[in-house]
Amino acid sequence: MAGKDIKLSLWALDPSINIESVSELMTLNYNKPIDYLSDRPGISSFDRTLMNRWREYKPDQGFEVQEIEVFDTTFRYIPAKAYFETTVGLNQAIVNGTVLPREYRISDNELPVFFFEYIGRVYVIVSGSEYKVSSIRKLLMGHGRHATEEQKQWQKVHLKDIPNYNFTSDFFYWLISKENQIVETSLVKMEISDIRFLAQTGTERSDVRHESQGANILDEAVSKTGLGVNSRVDKIGTTISFEGGHINLIIFDNGACWVDNYSSAMNGVAGELEAFEENLETGTLTLFCGILPELRTAYNTEKDDDKWTTGHQAAARKLWALGAINELCSENEITLDEISQLEWFFNKR
Incomplete structure (x- = not known):
């Protein structure tokens, strides 16, 4: 259940990435080894790996491109869920020389993600807190320090000056x-x-x-x-x-x-x-x-x-300014004579 605010972040993919490419990129391997367990004997591959991946938004839906009609216009999109795991540090994961069971040291995270095409560009909408949202770029979109060359096929994800969504x-x-x-x-x-x-x-x-x-x-x-x-x-x-x-x-x-x-x-x-x-x-x-x-x-x-x-904007600003002056005069019982002594009016004499 979401809290009061559903936080929706917006990114833009590189212009060379189309919506069909997204479907292919979602199938790559995004698992990440836990460094401090990589050489430890007696630990299974599953227990020393963070299982990061894209998931279907709905069961049996896959990552196929879908269509939705919004205000009589058809848009192509892919709904998905970003699933990634996080781990505690070395000192918390290993107690008295024993590696804790996986469920005590690894947490899972899942966020809704929507890719859509608009005017020849693919955009990404992610629902979640900024901390978790940034992890998606690092772990599932090739922006992490240990990303493979295959994962880097996502290329640059644009976070600022988003075309068509930059509001002045x-x-x-x-x-x-x-x-x-x-x-x-x-x-x-x-x-x-x-x-x-x-x-x-x-x-x-x-x-x-x-x-x-x-x-x-x-x-x-x-x-x-x-x-x-x-x-x-x-x-x-x-x-x-x-x-x-x-x-x-x-x-x-x-x-x-x-x-x-x-x-x-x-x-x-x-x-x-x-x-x-x-x-x-x-x-x-x-x-x-x-x-x-x-x-x-x-x-x-x-x-x-x-x-x-x-x-028009200047006229609107003037009305807001007059409204502020009126309220301040009312709150503080300022007289017309007192206003006339202000520097602006005094210099106009």
Whole structure:
């Protein structure tokens, strides 16, 4: 059972890797010998080896390329599970000269992984904590120190500047401006019902980071002040509702997402609502193949049509700044005469 947040990391494979190649790479041998047991007599090969491998997402499914339709568009993908084992250190594994039984020194880990094709590139979505997620690259994607030449066929896994999923601060300003509005493209209508999380970092005059979380955060002076001074926004939390369900999530600038499992749901086969985790395969692919690309499409369309320009963002920032000033004046009973003595207004005389 997942916790409150389902953490979804996004990577991009090397352009030379296609979705069929992924199926082949999953069948390689990823077992790893435990160094401190390699020369120890009386230990079976199984007991001195970490059994790392790719597993089927569902029984008898294999690693065949599958298809899913998201917003009337067909995408090819492979669902899988990354299975890897970790071991305790030498001093914990061998007690009084005796190697402990395997179950006392080796732990198993299994994470869902979805490979999908989008605009000629294969992307990877991994669900899990950053610590475990990074182990997948090292142990199952040829990035470990002891990776074989065969395993290195995965080539470089890109973690930053992900094509088509790199979201700028201007994109986030645009998305914030859509709170409680409908965003529509040729494929889908999406309602942006609230902004519940906001991370702001630095301005030309400051490098201070601030994060706000909770209902109605855009009514708070701190959040409005940050937006008013054009701080850099690198992640926001919102709820996106569409015909197939609704997702309460935090979107990061590198394309990663944290989905609130307790308040996100997808339509099941019969149209009934299911928790996001219960429909993880469909929910995750809908998010990364549909929701995020369509948000990006809507943003680019408004920029191309001059419906979202530097002037529009400046106007939005001005409203947020005025809102912050109003709230601060109210909280501190600041008078108009006191405001007129501020340096900005005093110098305007």
